[in-house]
Amino acid sequence: MRAVVVSSVGADAGVADFPEPPASDSVARVVAAPLNPVDRVIAAGTMAFRRLVPPAVAGLEGVARTPDGELRYFFAPPAPYGSFAEFVPLAGAETTPVPDGLDEVRAAALGVPGVAAWLALTRSGHLAAGESVLVLGATGAVGTIAVQAARALGAGIVVGTARSAEGLDRVERLGGTPASVADPAAFDTVLGTVAPNGFDVIVDLLWGTPLAVAATHLARDARVVQVGNSAGPTATINAPAFRNKGAILVGHSNFLASTEERLSAFAQLAGLAATGELEVAADPIGFDDFDKAWHGEGPAKPVLIP
Amino acid sequence: MRAVVVSSVGADAGVADFPEPPASDSVARVVAAPLNPVDRVIAAGTMAFRRLVPPAVAGLEGVARTPDGELRYFFAPPAPYGSFAEFVPLAGAETTPVPDGLDEVRAAALGVPGVAAWLALTRSGHLAAGESVLVLGATGAVGTIAVQAARALGAGIVVGTARSAEGLDRVERLGGTPASVADPAAFDTVLGTVAPNGFDVIVDLLWGTPLAVAATHLARDARVVQVGNSAGPTATINAPAFRNKGAILVGHSNFLASTEERLSAFAQLAGLAATGELEVAADPIGFDDFDKAWHGEGPAKPVLIP
Numbered sequence: 001m002r003a004v005v006v007s008s009v010g011a012d013a014g015v016a017d018f019p020e021p022p023a024s025d026s027v028a029r030v031v032a033a034p035l036n037p038v039d040r041v042i043a044a045g046t047m048a049f050r051r052l053v054p055p056a057v058a059g060l061e062g063v064a065r066t067p068d069g070e071l072r073y074f075f076a077p078p079a080p081y082g083s084f085a086e087f088v089p090l091a092g093a094e095t096t097p098v099p100d101g102l103d104e105v106r107a108a109a110l111g112v113p114g115v116a117a118w119l120a121l122t123r124s125g126h127l128a129a130g131e132s133v134l135v136l137g138a139t140g141a142v143g144t145i146a147v148q149a150a151r152a153l154g155a156g157i158v159v160g161t162a163r164s165a166e167g168l169d170r171v172e173r174l175g176g177t178p179a180s181v182a183d184p185a186a187f188d189t190v191l192g193t194v195a196p197n198g199f200d201v202i203v204d205l206l207w208g209t210p211l212a213v214a215a216t217h218l219a220r221d222a223r224v225v226q227v228g229n230s231a232g233p234t235a236t237i238n239a240p241a242f243r244n245k246g247a248i249l250v251g252h253s254n255f256l257a258s259t260e261e262r263l264s265a266f267a268q269l270a271g272l273a274a275t276g277e278l279e280v281a282a283d284p285i286g287f288d289d290f291d292k293a294w295h296g297e298g299p300a301k302p303v304l305i306p
Numbered sequence: 307m308r309a310v311v312v313s314s315v316g317a318d319a320g321v322a323d324f325p326e327p328p329a330s331d332s333v334a335r336v337v338a339a340p341l342n343p344v345d346r347v348i349a350a351g352t353m354a355f356r357r358l359v360p361p362a363v364a365g366l367e368g369v370a371r372t373p374d375g376e377l378r379y380f381f382a383p384p385a386p387y388g389s390f391a392e393f394v395p396l397a398g399a400e401t402t403p404v405p406d407g408l409d410e411v412r413a414a415a416l417g418v419p420g421v422a423a424w425l426a427l428t429r430s431g432h433l434a435a436g437e438s439v440l441v442l443g444a445t446g447a448v449g450t451i452a453v454q455a456a457r458a459l460g461a462g463i464v465v466g467t468a469r470s471a472e473g474l475d476r477v478e479r480l481g482g483t484p485a486s487v488a489d490p491a492a493f494d495t496v497l498g499t500v501a502p503n504g505f506d507v508i509v510d511l512l513w514g515t516p517l518a519v520a521a522t523h524l525a526r527d528a529r530v531v532q533v534g535n536s537a538g539p540t541a542t543i544n545a546p547a548f549r550n551k552g553a554i555l556v557g558h559s560n561f562l563a564s565t566e567e568r569l570s571a572f573a574q575l576a577g578l579a580a581t582g583e584l585e586v587a588a589d590p591i592g593f594d595d596f597d598k599a600w601h602g603e604g605p606a607k608p609v610l611i612p
Contacts, residue, residue: 048550207545220562229545237543239513239535242557244354249555251548 002287002306003085004058004294006043013043013058013294015287021081025089028072032108033062033083034282035293035302049255050076059083059304061111063104064090071098073107073266084290086306096263101274105303109282110269113141115254117149117203118265120225124252125201129154132195134214137205137230138176139167141281141301146203147176148278149269157195161187161210174279181210191217198222198245206231215241222247308593308612309391310364312349319349319364319600321593327387331395334378338414339368339389340588341599341608355561356382365389365610367417369410370396377404379413379572390596392612402569407580411609415588416575419447421560423455423509424571426531430558431507435460438501440520443511443536444482445473447587447607452509453482454584455575463501467493467516480585487516497523504528504551514538521547528553
């Protein structure tokens with residue numbers, strides 16, 4: 001079958017032929033498989049939670065159609081198989097049905113970033129209705145869903161950060177209050193004005209300077225959920241800011257959650273997307289465009305249609 | 307009565323006369339009152355959890371003898387009274403009996419630092435028996451008690467840091483494994499050797515570089531309890547170190563706990579001290595030596611005997 005294959009340790013992933021999975025393993029046809037940043041980390045062999053033994057098919061998740069016609073979301077199919085292929089064994093993978101009203105491309109695009117946003121707010125952030133939420137980095141796949149999910153979960157104030165005017169506009173359209181992180185002093189002022197009592201939950205996809213500024217706007221018993229660090233691996237954190245509020249910083253990874261937590265998060269998000277309450281970006285591509293997308297030259301949210 | 311009085315905002319605390327509390331407020335004679343760093347913060351008017359309105363008596367806690375002869379530990383007597391005085395009103399203060407076998411000076415010295423160490427391990431750190439503990443800054447009042455309390459709570463490996471040879475010896479004598487933070491690279495190596503699976507609970511009194519190094523030695527689901535920052539107010543923290551372990555950084559202050567939690571912590575520590583299972587340092591001083599002690603020129607752990 002045609003697939004995106006990592007042929008040896010450290011080698012680049014590339015489109016190649018790969019043996020089909022044995023028919024006994026509940027084989028299904030992959031209809032949509034999103035390219036997430038984590039796929040590159042796994043292929044590089046540096047993801048502690050999913051060690052790749054080449055040769056193997058890349059791709060952590062996707063949507064497949066079973067022989068009886070059902071659309072199922074799947075996550076972490078058994079080695080050496082992956083989602084970037086024509087077929088995938090569902091035996092041993094985490095799977096749940098895609099609800100009616102949600103197409104396979106958007107369902108696939110929801111996956112990892114949606115589950116990260118949902119579990120960051122609920123499992124790690126313990127968001128309660130009416131609480132204030134700050135999403136640091138609200139323009140990427142996780143951040144745009146986090147703004148909408150916070151709304152759906154009944155948050156009070158929801159602030160989302162961006163750098164560009166387009167990004168700020170998008171935060172507002174998704175129901176958030178936009179705040180620019182371009183100028184740290186101005187960002188500090190905006191946070192103090194919008195949330196004078198501080199934020200109860202911060203979903204942090206940036207780290208670095210934006211988090212250092214945001215950490216001075218914590219509500220009592222605040223939860224800072226560390227999901228990503230696109231602003232840099234280190235941040236200079238002020239200890240009294242956390243201590244005086246009894247605040248918590250919690251590291252989040254979808255891999256630390258249970259299968260039930262991941263699939264429940266997906267099911268709730270998919271339900272919201274199916275009824276139009278949640279907007280999901282997705283850019284379908286074919287095998288021929290995959291190499292460019294893998295190297296970051298493709299659209300914002302590539303979803304492979306094998 | 308004779309007392310240590312803060313006469314106006316920003317003024318230094320000094321020994322002076324102060325009106326005795328009204329007899330209706332369960333007045334008791336103060337027999338020992340420890341000088342803690344928090345007393346200076348409160349006197350300076352910068353402690354969010356206890357705002358001082360001068361003129362007022364300084365001193366957050368102590369041990370008093372009631373008219374019927376009972377020794378009681380007390381915390382946070384009502385304004386404008388404090389523990390650095392001949393008499394204190396116990397009505398409105400948090401109080402609990404001092405157990406037999408524990409003298410008033412050591413009981414008083416236990417107070418704030420003991421409660422901080424105990425609650426950092428239990429309330430904030432959720433220490434379970436057999437887990438590994440790292441005390442960053444194990445030579446101060448909180449740190450020395452934290453090493454012993456971790457042992458009493460059934461921890462497995464307990465590592466305590468110090469800078470001097472005397473400090474390292476003391477950690478060992480108290481039942482901990484000593485580690486020097488003087489050289490960050492050597493500290494890193496020692497932590498990796500002593501706890502190859504990382505630490506479950508870190509009680510952090512230092513912050514700064516020692517915490518940045520220790521944060522690369524976290525066990526899965528580790529809890530880093532931020533109690534003090536004597537190495538500096540800021541630290542450069544690596545985000546993936548927390549994320550990949552699902553680790554938590556939690557800011558701790560005794561003031562965030564409930565009255566019941568504080569008094570229960572004191573009672574358990576006092577019980578251990580009374581039976582000789584916990585060593586508590588205390589250096590009794592009189593009013594005449596108080597000024598020097600207030601300005602940091604007194605003994606390590608001054609306890610005023612009014």
